Structure formats: structure tokens, C-alpha cells
Amino acid sequence: MRIVIAPQALKGSLTAPEAARAIAHGFERALPTAELDLVPIADGGEGTVEALVSATGGQILHERVTGPLGEPVEATFGLLGDGQTAVIEMAACAGLPLVPPERRDPRLTTTYGVGELIRAALDRGCRHLIIGIGGSATNDGGAGMAQALGVRLLDAEGQDLPYGGAALARLARIVSDGLDPRLRECQIEVACDVTNPLCGSQGASAVYGPQKGATREMVAQLDAALDHYARIIRRDLGRDVRDIPGAGAAGGLGAGLLAFLQATLRPGASLVLEAVALAERLQGASLLVTAEGQIDRQTAYGKSVGAVAALAQRCGVPVLALAGSLGEEYQVVYSLGVEAVMPLLPAPLSLNEAMTQAASLLADASERAARLLLLGQRLPPP
Secondary structure, three states, rough: OEEEOOOOOOOOOEEEEHHHHHHHHHHHHHOOOOEEOOOOOOOOOOOOOHHHHHOOOOOOEEEEEEEOOOOEEEEEEOEEEOEEEEEEEHHHHHHHHHHHHOOOOOOOOOOOHHHHHHHHHHHHHOOOOEOOOOOOOOHHHHHHHHOOOEEEOOOOOOOEEOOOOOHHHHOEEEOOOOOHHHHHOOEEEEEOOOOOOOOOOOOOHHOOHHHHOOHHHHHHHHHHHHHHHHHHHHHHOOOOOOOOOOOOHHHHHHHHHHHHOOOEEOOOOHHHHHHOOOOHHOOOOOOOEEEEEOHHHHOOOOOOOOHHHHHHHHOOOOOOEEEEEEOOOHHHHHHHHHEEEEEEEOOOOOOOHHHHHHHHHHHHHHHHEEEEEHHHHHHOOO
């Protein structure tokens, strides 16, 4: 029996690789001869680098780059097992946790470090880049990223713009001749699960600016600056990114990736499943086991468990889903291809107790599920 184990992280308690190992321990206790293939997954957000590196036998690389406040930070990115694919989480160098609450001002924060991580990946020979763009502290439309890769953003006096989204209001001309030529050889895919446009009432500034420290006045200022930026991009680069769904992701970084790098925006879960070649790894499998912190009605909408189950169903492989808790309308996953759901908790526990004991709870739930499988094999056909 070959079992593919493909959990996502149980946030706050276990990373995806840790969850995969815990599930494997449980199955080994009940099915010691089973062949277990551990494939940690993610949805393109936090934890994507670690999951993909673990699933493909890659490595984590460290790089000192420019942080969101313009100060140096130590960031990481992943080199996958093929040696050609880099995985970057923009939050590693431009994420909100890198900015103390008292210093949060999206008029000033920059994505320059994202461009530096991209350049580091190019230096490593990578020509396939996967970029996760959740959790940003920025609202600069990817301008800093573009500058780090050789683009010049000039004001009316021909001076380079400083960091930050507010400065885009002074943008007069884009000079892209210096853009790193290696980018023309690249396939760049962006894990993006939001559909916000760059500007307007549903745009980057209005929807996400306040959580980054923007007041109502700042939101109006930043939205006007991004609108101006989009017009200059259309004039100088011939690309209209203002109203593309997802352009407003990560403070407009989605728009910058589209405009300067010709990136493709894709749902994060499906992008990750392709990167770990899950469809190929399901060939000949008897069972797929997945897990997440809570299974509920939202699981069907782009979350990893829903995407994994849908893929397994297409491959004809039954799915068992483990969950820290079962939320409202969790039964929706049955329509996706999940055959059974196993909650982790054997007795009432506080949230803190459950998170502290997550590894052992997950292993025990996996063993219970495996023993039910053995029982099912002994039952006569209906």
C-alpha cells in the first residue's frame, strides 16, 4: 500500500513538514509496511517556501536585503530540488511583522527587498520563479522591486524616486532599459488569491492600507498615487494593469509584477500542487491523507485541502482529511472527493493545550484512521 501524505500547516502549532511527519508516525504504528510519500503543501501564503523545499528536497537560502523600512533584514528564499526553481515569499523581506506598529506608514515602505531576492535567485541560475505575495507592509505598487531590478522611476527633474507609495505621485517617466536582461529568460508565477484591482474602493490602498497603518487621508493619497502610477505604466510600458484582478495584491505588487516582469497571477494552492508534482506522485497511490487546522465551508474555496481533494478525485485516489476542528458546513468537502474526515481531539481541550500537543494529537488521529482502514478491509462487501 502506498499512501501520499500531503498536509498544509496547522497555523500556530505545526509547519506543513512537521504535520506530514506526525501523520507518518501515526500510520507507521498501524501500517508498518506501507510506503509513505510525504508531500507537505501550502496555499501560496506563509509557509510556502518551507513546504515546497521539504516536498522537493530543496534548500533554504539566506540573503541580506533591504527591508520594508529601507533598513537591512535577513531574509530567506527557497531553491527547489530541480535546481532551477526559486520560491520567494515577499513577506520575508517586506512583510507587516517586520515593521513595528509605531512605525507603520505605507506611504514610505518599500518592496525593494523583493527585487533583491529575485536578483539573488537569478544569480543562482533560477529561471522559474514562484512568488507568494501575501502579508505585505507595502503600498508601492512594486515600484521598489522594479528599482532593485534596474528600472528607473524618474520625477520631472529626472531624479530617481525615493522609496514608498506616496512618492509615486511625482512619477514623470519610467526608464526600463536597465531591467535585468536575465528576466527575459524567466517564467514567473505569482501565488495570488485575491482579486482586488490596483485602485478604487476595492483597490490596494482602500482595502489593505488601514491594516498597514494608513489613515483615511493616507488612503486617499496612496490611491491617487497608484492611479497616477498606472497611467504612467500604460503610457511608457504599454501595459494597462489598473483594473486587472489581483493587481492590488500586496499593496499593488501584483501590478508591478505584471507590468515589469510579465508575471502570471495564479491561485496559490493550484500553483503549489503543480510545483510539488502532486498529480504525478498520486499515480499508483492507494490513499491520500491531508490535513489543516479547521475544515469548514471555506475549505472548498481555494484552500489547500479542497484543491488537494479535487486533484486526488481526478486521479481516482480516495482522500482522508484530518482536522484540528470541524467548522460550519464542513461536510462540503465530501463533494470535493474527501471520503472521510477525522478530527484530532479525543477529549475536550483548551485551544492552547490543543496547539501545544498538536504533533501527538495528529499522530494519534492518524493511527486511529489507519486502524479504521484495516477494519474496513476485513468487513464483507455491502
